[in-house]
Amino acid sequence: MPSADSPVVFVVSHDRARADLLVPVLGQAEVFAIPDAETLLREAHVHPPAVALLYADTRGVPLAEVLPLLRQRAELAGTYWLAVGSAGLGALLAAGADALISDATPPEALALQVRALLARAARHRELEGRIGQLQRRLETWEHEERVRDQLVHMLVHDLKNPIAAVMGLLEVVEDDDRVPDDTRELVKVAHDETQHLLHLAVNMLDVRKIQAGKMHLRPELVFSPMFEEVIEQACGDVGSGLRDRHIAVEVAPNLSPTRADPDILRRIFANLVSNALKHTTTGGLIQIQVRQAEDETQIAVRDDGEGIPADDLPNLFAAFEQSRLTLHGRFDTGMGLAFCKLAVEEHGGHIWAESERGHGSTFIFTLPLAQDSEDDDFVELLS
Template identity: 80%
Template sequence: MTSVLPVVFVVSPESRQADDLAAALPGAEVVHVPGAEALLREAHVRPPAVALLHDRTPGVPLSEVLPLLRQRAELAGTHWLAVGQAGLGALLAAGADALVSDATPPAGLALQVRTLLARAAAHAEAQTRITRLQGRLDDWEHEERVRDQLVHMLVHDLKNPITAVLGLLEVVEDDDRVPEDARELVKIARDETQHLLHLSVNMLDVRKMQAGKMRLRPELVFSPMFGDVIAQARGDVGSGLRDRLVDVQVAPSLSPTRADPEILRRVLANLISNAMKHTATGGNIRIRVGQDGDQTHISVADDGEGIPEEDLPNLFAAFEQSRLTLHGRFDTGMGLAFCKLAVEEHGGRIWVESERGVGTTFTLTLPLAVDNEDEDDFVELLS
C-alpha cells in the first residue's frame, strides 16, 4: 500500500521558502500558498497537517484568517506555526501553536515541523480510534435498544397467554372429575407454567432496572405486613412448596421499614423459589425477618445440596446460575439478578452463604425509615 505523505503548507509571498523547506523535509509534501485567500481555498480542499504562516505575507492579514480556520472541523488536527519577527504577537493571539524566527535555517525549521507533524499524526490516530470506538458504541447501543424492544415485546406478548394457561390449569386441577394420576400431571404443568411466567417477568424487570426505568413505590412496612408479603410470595412460587417444610418467623414490633411491598414480594418469591429448586422433597426452608441496628434483615435458608464455591461470585449476574441443581430445569439466572438490583435500589444489599451438602442462606438488608416524612406517616397510621 502506498503511504500518503503529510501535507505542509508554507504561506509566504515567496515560493523559495517552500522549496528550501521541501529540500530539508523529504518526508512531507510541501505546498506553497501565496496568501490568505489561497489559504482559505486550499485548506478546504487539502487540510494540511502543519501550516507555516509567514507574518510578511501581503493581502488580508493572516491573524484575521487564522481564527476562522481554527473553527473548521476538518482542520482540528492542523498545527499552525507562525514564522517571522514583527507580527508574531498578532498570530499568537489569533491561535498559532508555536512561533519561530524567519532567520531560522531550513534544517532547524524542518526539525520544528517534524515535531508538529508527529503531534498531528498522534492526533489523527487518536481521532481514528475515537471514531472506531464511537462506531462500536453506536452498534452496542443499537443492539441494546433492539434487545430491550425484543424483551419487552416477548414479555408482553407472552404474559397474557401464560396467565390464561395458568388460570385454566388451576381450574382443571381443582376439578373433582380429574383422576388423581392426571391431577399430578396437571400440577406439574401448572408449576412449570408459573415458572415460565416468573422467567418472562424477571427478564423485563431486570432490563427496566438496568435502564433506570423502574420506579419504586415505597411504603412503611411493619411486622404484620412482612408476614402478608411472605405469604403472598409463597403463593407466587406455586404448589411445589407443599412438598417442603417452610418455617416463617417475623420478629414482633419491628420498627417501620420503607420498602415497595410489591417489589419485596417479587424478591422473596425469587429467593423462596430458588430455595425450593435446591432442596429435595421434604426439605426445610426457613424464612426469618428481624432487625439489627438501623437495618431490617431478611433471610431465606434451605438445607439443600448447597452451591459450589466457584459459582458464588457470579450468582447475582444475569444469565448466570449454579450448575448444581436438583430440579434439572433451565433457568436464565434473571431471578437473582432482579433481587440484587431491587434490593440495591432500596438502599440495601444482598449476599449468599452456602456450604456443600449443608445448605444455602440468602440474606438481604433494608434500611429503616428514619426521616421526618416517615415519622409523619407513622403518626398518621397510628392516629
C-alpha cells in the same frame, strides 16, 4: 490537488521562497505556499493540512487572530500549528500554536521539526480512523440491542396472557374430582412449570422496565405484620414445590417502619425463595429472617443446599448468569436474581450473597427505614 497518501504542509508567509526551500527536504509531503491569513482560512477548508507553519511576520491580518477560528474547525482537529519567527511568537502561542521555532533555523533542521509533527499527525489520523470504526461498531451494536430488546419485550409481553390462561386451566383440572391421583400429580408438575415460565416472563419484563427507568415504586410503611403477610403471599407464589421443604419464618416484632413497595417486595421474596427451592433437596430447610440492623431493615433468605462456588458469586446477580453447581435441570435465565438486585437498589438498599460450598447459601438484602416525616404521618393517621 494533493495525493490522498501525501501529507499536506502549509507554509503561511508572504515570502514564497520559504516554502520553496522546504519542498526538496520534506520528501513526499505536499507543500503549499499560503501568502496571508485570508488565503489560509479558505485553503484550510479545501485542503486541511497535517502541519501548518505560521510565520509571525506574515503581512495583513495577524495570524494570531485567525488561529483560534481555525482550531475550532472539526476538519482541522488533527492539524499541528508551528509558529515560526523571532518576534510575535508569544501571541501565536497564546492563540493555540502547538510549537515554536526560530525563523533563523536552517531548512534541514526545520524539516526535522516538521517531520516530527507529521508523524504525530499521522498517528492522530490513525487513531481517528480506529475511533471511527469503533463508533460505527458501537452504533451497529446499539441498534441491534434496541431491536433485540423490542423483540424480547413484544414476545414476552404477548406470552404472559396465554401462559396465565394455561395456568388457570390446569388449576381447574387439578381441582376436578374425576381426575385420578397419579394424573393429578402430573397436572401439579405441569402447573408448577407453567408458573415458573410465567415468573421468567414477568422478571424479564420488569428487569427491562427498571433498566429503562420505567418502573415506578409505590412505597408504603411496612411493619412486622405486613412483612409476615408479604412472605406468606410470596411463598404461595412459588408453588407447590415448597410442600417438600421446611420453611422457617422469623420476623422480629415491633420493627421500625420500612419504606417499601409491598408488591415489589413480594416479588423479591418469591424470587429468593424460588432460588432457594431450586438449590435444596426434598426435606431441605429454607429460613427467612427479618430484623432491624441499625438504620435499616435486614432480610436474609437461607437454605441448606449445595452452596455456590466462590467463582460464581461475583456474577450471581447478572442477567443470564446462574451458578454452575445446581441440583436441578430446569432452564433459568438468571433474571430472578437480576430483578432482585435492581429492585432492591431501586428502593435504596443493597443485596449480596454469602455461601460456602456444601453448606448452603444466604441471600441478604437491606431496605431503608421510613423517614421521620413518614413516621409522623402514620401517627397522625392512627390518631
